[in-house]
Amino acid sequence: MIIQDNISLRHYNTFGIEAKARHYTEVYSTSELQEVLQQWKGGAPFILGGGSNILLTGDLGRLVVRNCIKGREIVRKENGKAWVAAGGGENWHDFVLWCLENELGGIENLSLIPGTVGAAPIQNIGAYGVELRDVFHSLEAVELSSGMEHAFGREACRFGYRESIFKGPLKGQYCITRVMVELTTGPHHLNTSYGAIRETLENWNIKEPTIQDVSRAVTAIRSSKLPDPAVLGNSGSFFKNPEIPLIQFEALQARFPNIIHYPAGEGLIKVPAGWLIEQCGWKGQRIGDAGCYEKQALVLVNYGTASGPEVLELAQQIVDSVEQKFGIRLAPEVNVV
Ligand code: EPU
Numbered sequence: 001m002i003i004q005d006n007i008s009l010r011h012y013n014t015f016g017i018e019a020k021a022r023h024y025t026e027v028y029s030t031s032e033l034q035e036v037l038q039q040w041k042g043g044a045p046f047i048l049g050g051g052s053n054i055l056l057t058g059d060l061g062r063l064v065v066r067n068c069i070k071g072r073e074i075v076r077k078e079n080g081k082a083w084v085a086a087g088g089g090e091n092w093h094d095f096v097l098w099c100l101e102n103e104l105g106g107i108e109n110l111s112l113i114p115g116t117v118g119a120a121p122i123q124n125i126g127a128y129g130v131e132l133r134d135v136f137h138s139l140e141a142v143e144l145s146s147g148m149e150h151a152f153g154r155e156a157c158r159f160g161y162r163e164s165i166f167k168g169p170l171k172g173q174y175c176i177t178r179v180m181v182e183l184t185t186g187p188h189h190l191n192t193s194y195g196a197i198r199e200t201l202e203n204w205n206i207k208e209p210t211i212q213d214v215s216r217a218v219t220a221i222r223s224s225k226l227p228d229p230a231v232l233g234n235s236g237s238f239f240k241n242p243e244i245p246l247i248q249f250e251a252l253q254a255r256f257p258n259i260i261h262y263p264a265g266e267g268l269i270k271v272p273a274g275w276l277i278e279q280c281g282w283k284g285q286r287i288g289d290a291g292c293y294e295k296q297a298l299v300l301v302n303y304g305t306a307s308g309p310e311v312l313e314l315a316q317q318i319v320d321s322v323e324q325k326f327g328i329r330l331a332p333e334v335n336v337v
Contacts, residue, residue: 001025001032001035001036001039001040002025003023003024003025003040003063004023004024004025005022005023005024006020006021006022007020007021007024007064008020009021009024009048009051009056009060009064012048012051012066013051013052013054013055013056013235014050014051014052014114014229014233014234014235015051015054015055015056015229015233015234015235015302015306015308015311016229016233016302017055017056017233017302017306017307017308017311018305018307019056019057019058019059019060019308020059020060021046021059021060021062021063021064022059022060022061022062022063023042023062023063023064024063024064024065024066025063025064025065025066026065026066026068027065027066027067027068027069028068028069028070028089029069030069030140030142030149030177030178033065033067033069033142033175033177034142034147034149036063036065037142037144037147038147040063042062042063043062043063044062044144044145044172045062045063045064045065045144046060046062046063046064046065046172046337047065047067047144047172047174047175048064048065048066048067049066049067049088049089049115049116049118049119050091050092050114050115050116050119051115052114052115052119052229052235052236053115053119053122053123053235053236053333053334053335054235054334054335054336054337055235055308055311055312055332055334055335055336055337056308056337057307057308057309057312057336057337058308058309060337065175066089067088067089067116067118067175067176067177068089069087069088069089069090069118069177069178070087070089070090071085071086071087071090071178072084072085072086072087072090072095072098073085073086074102074104075180077185080184080185080186080187081182081183081184081185082104082182082183082184082185083137083180083181083182083183084099084104084180084181084182084183085178085179085180085181086117086178086179087117087118087177087178088116088117088118088119088175088176088177088178088179089116089117089118090116090117090118091115091116091117092110092113092114092115092116092117092119092120092125093111093112093113093114095107095117096108096110096111096112096215097111097215099183100211100212100215103185103186103211104183104184104185105183105184105185105186105188105189105190105211106130106134106135106181106182106183106184106188106189107130107132107135107181107183108190108211108212108214108215108218109127109128109129109130109191109194109197109214109215109218110125110126110127110130110132110218111215111218111219111222112218112219112222112223113125113127113236114229114236117179118175118176118177118179119176120132120179121136121139121157121159121164121166121176121179122164122166122167122176123162123163123164123167123333124157124159124160124161124162124163124164125162126161126162127218127222128191128194128196128197128218128221129191129193129194129197130191131159131161132159132181133154133157133159135181135182135183136154136157136159136179136181136182137153137154137180137181137182138151138152138153138154138179138180139151139152139157139176139178139179139180140152140176140177140178141166141174141175141176141177142174142175142177143173143174144172144173144174144175145173149177150174152165161240161241161243162240162333167335188210188211190209190211190214191214192209192214196221197214197217197218197221200217200220200221201213201214201217204217224295225295225296226293226295226296226299227293227295227296227299227301232293232301232302232303233301233302233303233306234293234299234300234301234302235300235334236299236333236334237273237274237298237299237333237334238298238299238300238315238332238333238334239273239277239298239315239318239319239330239331239332239333240273240330240331240332240333241270241271241272241273241298242270242271242273242276242328242329242330242331243264243268243269243270243271244268244269244271244328245267245268245269246267246268246269248327249261249269249271252271252326252327256279256326259271259275260272260275271328272298273297273298273322273330274296274297274298275297276322276325276326276328276330277292277297277298277318277322277330278297279325279326280318280321280322280325281321282297282318282321283297286303286314287310287313287314287317288306288310289302289303289304289305289306289310290302290303290306290310290311290313290314291303291314292314292318300314300315308336312336315332318330
């Protein structure tokens with residue numbers, strides 16, 4: 001076990017925020033993680049994945065453990081289905097590409113999402129009509145307090161919109177070491193209902209898309225709207241899209257007839273936070289080096305040396321102005337640490 005002191009986390013969070021870990025280590029296997037947990041006596045560690053869904057607001061006085069547990073495996077194939085597992089430290093997009101190379105379908109719509117496989121279930125990653133829970137089978141995780149390995153099935157994970165038990169009651173208590181998904185070997189069920197995917201495929205003149213085509217379309221759409229963290233620091237959508245009661249929505253629609261909305265089930269309407277933020281005039285604005293992205297108002301960006309508190313201050317001003325104009329209080333989607 002090699003533990004380093006005072007390590008900068010700037011390159012370990014996609015926002016590119018400067019913050020230090022008082023102690024830092026990396027683990028490459030479950031047993032290595034268990035060894036660290038057994039030997040470390042300095043309090044509960046903080047598990048870091050790809051750092052693509054966190055906003056660091058200060059130095060971390062705890063031990064930061066970066067999950068680098070790798071491995072990809074087709075566990076079983078049967079009746080057009082494949083059960084596929086990957087280590088928690090695998091890069092999510094690399095895993096998607098590997099599945100596509102192996103002609104496995106189901107996660108092509110989740111192409112190019114930054115972060116790791118182990119982080120994917122924590123916030124039930126989703127995009128373009130598909131969420132991780134749609135293909136999720138099970139996961140293995142190590143309890144940080146005991147070092148014990150536990151398995152979680154789909155029910156146990158309590159998935160919701162960008163939610164799971166690991167963001168709620170079990171927050172900070174587990175390290176996800178392995179995730180298994182249930183994919184198709186063919187024929188595949190394509191999810192191309194999302195307008196932008198359909199338009200992109202039409203523009204490319206693709207009449208009978210493959211899973212690889214869908215992945216390429218998603219990649220093109222994401223690249224055109226979302227900033228590449230390697231170029232401009234960000235954590236994807238900073239806020240969740242709010243779901244409001246139908247009655248509240250109807251009152252809003254009377255005042256703002258152009259309001260964009262989707263049914264969210266059981267008398268609820270989902271309103272895109274990006275639209276609300278844009279209507280408040282924030283799109284393309286910046287305070288110092290913290291900014292609201294010019295092509296997607298839901299994404300906050302770091303133009304260079306923004307600090308965590310500076311990004312948080314911008315977020316707070318956005319929350320306040322959306323609440324003032326629309327009476328809706330936005331909740332963050334990223335994990336503020
Ligand atoms: N919109 C605006 N102005 C903006 C941004 C969006 O008017 O500045 C409008 C768009 O025109 C569109 C609607 O809002 O009509 C929705 O926009 P978009 O399709 O870009 O998706 P989103 O709701 O902003 C969500 C996810 C994304 C995911 C996309 C595509 C959340 C919080 N975000 O964004 O996920 O990629 O849908 O499925 O649910 C993430 O979670 O980090 C993320 C990037």
